[in-house]
Amino acid sequence: MSPTDRLSKVVDAFTGRSTVQDPNQLPWNPDSSQFPSRKELPKIEGAPDGAAWVWGKDDQIGRLNLLTPARVKAAAAEIRTGEMVRLDLPADVPKTPAFGREVSQHKIKPLGSDGVYYDDVYIMNTQSGTQWDGFRHFAHLDSKCFYNGATASDIIGPSPTTRCSIHHWATHCIASRAILLDYKHYAETHSANYDSCTSHSISLASLTACAVSQGLDIRPESAGGDIKPGDILLIRSGFIQRYNNLTPEERTSAALRTHEDLAWAGLKQEEEMLDWLHDCYFSAVAGDSPTFEIWPVTATEGARGRVGYLHESILALWGMPLGEMWDLERLAGKCRELGRWGLFVTSAPANVVGGVSSYPNAKAIF
Structure with missing residues (x-):
């Protein structure tokens, strides 16, 4: 560990603020300012090699965890x-999608016969x-x-x-x-x-x-x-x-x-x-x-x-x-x-x- 990293950990201990994320301290804190590199990722039980399933076992948003209020404000x-x-x-662009995907469809649905109410129907x-x-x-x-x-x-x-x-x-x-x-x-x-x-x-x-x-x-x-x-x-x-x-x-x-x-x-x-x-x-x-x-x-x-x-x-x-x-x-x-x-x-x-x-x-x- 470098002197800078050691100093960061000392500061963290006194302030309660996580700065450098420990790879093995799960779940990770999204408010950390420095995160592990790909080669430092922990081995997670039941996960493939290289998996960064680090935000909690029930996490559903992955890297969007990084969008904390402080970061969005900044x-x-x-x-x-x-x-x-x-x-x-x-x-409806592209007009002809690749990979055999469906063309986007938009239809206008009249409501009644007096011409003053309409809905949209989208199929995409x-x-x-x-x-x-x-x-x-x-x-x-x-x-x-x-x-x-x-x-x-x-x-x-x-x-x-x-x-x-x-x-x-x-x-x-x-x-x-x-x-x-x-x-x-x-x-x-x-x-x-x-x-x-x-x-x-x-x-x-x-x-x-x-x-x-x-x-x-x-x-x-x-x-x-x-x-x-x-x-x-x-x-x-x-x-x-x-x-x-x-x-x-x-x-x-x-x-x-x-x-x-x-x-x-x-x-x-x-x-x-x-x-x-x-x-x-x-x-x-x-x-x-x-x-x-x-x-x-x-x-x-x-x-x-x-x-x-x-x-x-x-x-x-x-x-x-x-x-x-x-x-x-x-x-x-x-x-x-x-x-x-x-x-x-x-x-x-x-x-x-x-x-x-x-x-x-x-x-x-x-």
Whole structure:
């Protein structure tokens, strides 16, 4: 233990304030200012290796525990001009969803015959467009466990429960500081342009270079960087820009590619990326890509074994909300105009008991 860590523990003993979280002291205190690294995670009985099921045996919200009142209040300091930017696409975009998902439907229902009363009827797959992937969406593949030990029988069995239901996020609420990394702009201006509808791999080294170009240090605050526990990470890979530039026929053709032929730019499946995503203690991550990570998955061998789907670690092992197809176009332009990359973000997921995922209902406030 370093002299600084020893001093922190002495201060904690006198003030009753937890600063450095002991990995083995469960459940963890979300008000701590420094948390264990991925390699320091405790082995939890009954959990897969690498699981960060550390917020209590009955926890349902994972990294959203980091959104304490103190952190939300501090994040509100990012609101300076009051300008707002919506981060959801229209509910019926994309017009043709990929992966065979259903097209969003909206019908207007007249009430009576005098033309003065109407209702809406919505039919939608919450993951056809702008979305949060909930904890029921993707399990740890080897153990078939979802976050904090939930299983398929909790979701669709004869006696389903509400474990990992999206409504837990809705009742907790989501609001925090967000950091935007405009990787697409960085690539365009550094002779690394690419088509976001192809398998372009965004490595941690590339993200770091992008951040430097924006004047950001994307190491955790505890290591001297700009990332605070509870921040929301937003990554613009350029998919929405590309989609907007396609003809309707090209959009349909791209979405209807076979599962084997689907391809999108996204974060690289690599050990360094896993360490960074974990150790920054983001409360959530989101991007404009349909898959967030590079697709198809290109597994690599890391120091701690094979690195496959990032979804597996982000959702099932760490309990970190993951957003896809967020509209970051206006946001990126406003950030560049103002010369700032930190902003306040709110999201109101669907309050649906038993729900798997949700539209974000997200906006940025400058």
